[in-house]
Amino acid sequence: MQEQVTGAHQGTPAEVFAAFLKLGLTSFGGPIAHLGYFRDELVVRRKWIDEAGYADLVALCQFLPGPASSQVGFALGLLRGGPLGALAAWAAFTLPSALLLIIFAMAATAFDGPIGTGLLHGLKIVAVAVVAQAVWGMAKSLTPDRERASIALAAVLIVVFAAGAIGQIAAITFGGLAGLLLCRNGPVAGSTHLTFRVTRPVGIICLAAFFVLLGVLPIVAAVSHSWALFDAFYRSGSLVFGGGHVVLPLLQAEVVAPGWVSNDAFLAGYGAAQAVPGPLFTFAAYLGAVMGPAPISILGAGICLVAIFLPGFLLLVGALPFWDSFRKRPLAQAAMRGANAAVVGILGAALYSPVWTSAVSNPNDFALALTAFILLVVWKAPPWIVVVASAIGGASLQLL
Template identity: 80%
Template sequence: MNETAIEAAVRLDDRKARPGEVFTTFLKLGLTSFGGPIAHLGYFRDELVTRRKWIDEAGYADLVALCQFLPGPASSQVGFALGLFRGGPLGAFAAWAAFTLPSAILLLLFAYGAAAFDGPVGGALIHGLKIVAVAVVAQAVWGMARNLAPDRERASIALTAVVIVVFAAGSIGQIAAIVVGGLAGLWLCREGAAPAIGHLQFRVSKPVGLLALAVFFLLLFLLPLVAGAAQGMALFDSFYRAGSLVFGGGHVVLPLLQAEVAPPGWVSDNIFLAGYGAAQAVPGPLFTFAAYLGAVMGPEPNGIAGAAIGLVAVFLPGFLLLVAALPFWDAFRTRPVAQAAMRGANAAVVGILGAALYDPVWRSAILTPYDFALGLAGFILLTVWKAPPWIVVVLIAAGGVTLGLLY
């Protein structure tokens, strides 16, 4: 047996199921990974590619490309896939649980404490967290526009998405904007196809991939039909639908979830934005914001049960699509048509998030010139000074409390 074959045999043996190792590794990442999905991918690379050598550089790059192509929480999908690669199905679950639970528990605790914020100081703190949301969403729109809508064609798609969302509010308008963006991408975004890199070797068969895709669509179309049977089903349906449409990064979940929980009166805009601001101060995936929303829901199930339903429902579609895509990605990623449609859909996402920056984020938080100055300070700290988000949360929330007490 030559050296290459020996190395391959060692790598194959090293991939035997080790869910305990996967859990402890991702728990460390879940406790320390601040800064959003792009930062998370950097943490993963340092820990799992460079130090532990679970996967090579080319394979990791291709995995990241796949997860950015699919709807869902990109960094959590990468973690789920690496857990699957290292420890099989149990490893995938261990990776998700360990990376997700620290931030979910912190936001659940914040949800239980939010009811105590009724006095002047508590109200000012809530308002400060809403101003944090302005700075964070503005930074997300700025960065995504530069990366996903850098030319006239994609900027025009983004603007069209804004118009669609403004005139067709709610989830229907957002779905329509993404569909129109993808179709426009087929026409306008055929140039500049990204070269294929790496090669993914996951032990997921094509029948399993097709089964995962069937389950994804079955839930997507069946859940609305049974949502009226119980509030728990309606909650699962709303969060599952939001998780199915998140293209372009975790911040996009803001308008999608707001469209699901605000119109029926489950969560007020004030409580919604306060939780979104608090979510910036915790490590791990931004999708754990769903745990907070599930906990603070007006109708039952809420509390821990609501948090669990929201958390599972918002992550599940992204993981089903990931499993569905793994066996077919090497062939599919080279097709220019698929890349063009994805570029158009991503540009539409910039428009959706831009519309959300105005309503509800800006309109609910920026009420005075002092609020504007504080929000602008947070934006500059994030974009120019590159300050860690949790520091910005602390500073701007403290500023909000100070303004609330003085004015």
Template identity: 65%
Template sequence: MRGNAVEVFAAFLKLGLTSFGGPIAHLGYFREELVVRRRWLDDHAYVDLVALCQFLPGPTSSQVGFALGMMRAGWLGAFAAFLAFTLPSALILLAFALAAPAIGGPVGTGALHGLKIVAVAIVAQAVWGMAGNLCPDRERAAIAVAAVILLAFAPGGLGMLAAIALGAMAGLALGRGEARPTGGHVAVPVSRWMAVGVLVVFFALLVLLPLLAGQSPALAVVDRFYRAGALVFGGGHVVLPLLDAEVVQGGWVTHDAFLAGYGAAQAVPGPLFTFAAYLGAILAPGPNGVTGAGLALLAIFLPGFLVLVGVLPFWDRFRSGAAARSLMRGANAAVVGVLGAALYSPVFTSAVAGPRDFALALAGFVALTVGKAPPWLVVVLSAAGGVGLMLLG
């Protein structure tokens, strides 16, 4: 049964205000609200859609939401789902970015320091969990380690891209994927001609934006955030090293401000990609503020949505092939290495200045992995711990 964009917006606004815990938790919230309670689709179709979005680059939960909105109410429904799920956390992080310069004194400075430290715990948890899921054998563990070694000698965006590409090639050479029949069809109305056109736009922007970036500051912002969004495989946390390479190493944002915002992003509901709104608001020189936040936010989400629409008509045939599965296994293993390298630099080296900082980071990691504490609670407690460390001197 078809719905309308207003219904979709209301459903996803509720999810945008209450969906804490990261992409995997978001998918659970979506299933409970839209499959179990509202019955927009059945479990089989939902699992098929999730499999598609996990295979693609981009923010998995936002891609699933975009597709669910499209299935329910067409293109208007897709955009309604995106806006409603994204705006709450984006507005909170924008407000934090605008207020951060006014935060001072031992309490404010300590809280910001605690946010940098909690980023260590959260990224370490992501590496730990992803390594267990994506590197369960010696071959894929070796790919992850090779990615770390490569980035030790070739840090930055090109090194990350090379690590993922070489990981994919290694996965294909190892040939551990198995062909299997598909289980259902993702029923989203996109023709093959439209899909091909959208894929052309996706790759054209990836090639042309770097060539046009020098013509205006706004295009430079769009270029860097679009490239980061286009190369994210394996989960939202992987955007951290990509954004660091684009805006921190590019001299637009300081390490301290970057990590403080990343820590704050863990305490809000909704997609982690809204971290881009915070970064866009504090860019130097500019555009920044509300304009920079809007440009960064749209640019980082756009490639994931373009590639999603572009592969929909071809997905059932492609995902059943052994070669495709082998490529993605190798690429995902390399992604673990990319995130592991980022855990050391810039996350650990920029946040941990001594044994007290390390103890607070370790306590946060244990709370997340062993205590199963919600990320927002660990963020709040780490900010309080940072204040305590500052007062102790």
């Protein structure tokens, strides 16, 4: 399989790994910031792809389920170094933050006493601010009119009355169907072209693999805990529309509800994930590691990390041969507007439960959460600084 862009110079997997390792160590700030880092490093400086091609690639990855910035990185690695380049890009961009979160998971048991308890509580509180910021930003861009705001509200009601993964799937399905009826008047897709040369048979194989795994994994999940983990994280990665923060309610339903991870450990890890560079999906490595002692924790981290990224990459390669024609269909665009509006509702429901209800229990907690939110939204403080400040604030409140 050979994938390339017209006029692009082919590189090596080692070159791709080095470029993305730099990005994996320095890309703070979430998926939108990551896309800016990619543009500066790979479009402007290294000239791996032109501006129009990059914009079209970003549009594709934002349309598909999965971690948009990681999908863009995977595609750029595919462009520059072929299949091995794609794997090199993913590994280099992902492993730095994954390793940091695995270390945090292993050290979390050492956080006892009032200071340790306060630090973990501060991480839970910063999760309130981060999710509130995500809801605020996504609502402004994805629910700008009455129709999409109503879809988001309906999604909240669906999730409230049908808890767990079933409610979330139902909300996204409802959003897509409602979008077909209510969201047909949006802007028309652009006229740029993706110039990847991925053949249609390769695309069909990847799409078939995505759906086969989605159907088969729940059946084999009963065989062992490892297969159950792979199924839970693969399914979560398959349903993430609209940004990495949306994975929070999906994963909470998959790992907290069955008792694999406590809700306190879940939210503390989610808060810690804001302080590391790279994709938010590496939160999966933390969850896999916190489930059991070493070496089980290392194996669990690897299983969860691969499983949550795999569906997005299968869909990306599968969509490349068909994207130019599909994205110009008005009905496809309308369905995605509705699905994205539903995503805002799902994340809004998660902001209340489990995030708010688990972290904010008194006026001091509320004041710390509000301070973190203002720092993020108004002062535009780097997320890692807000995380550190909230952890210190949580420890200070515990000592008081």
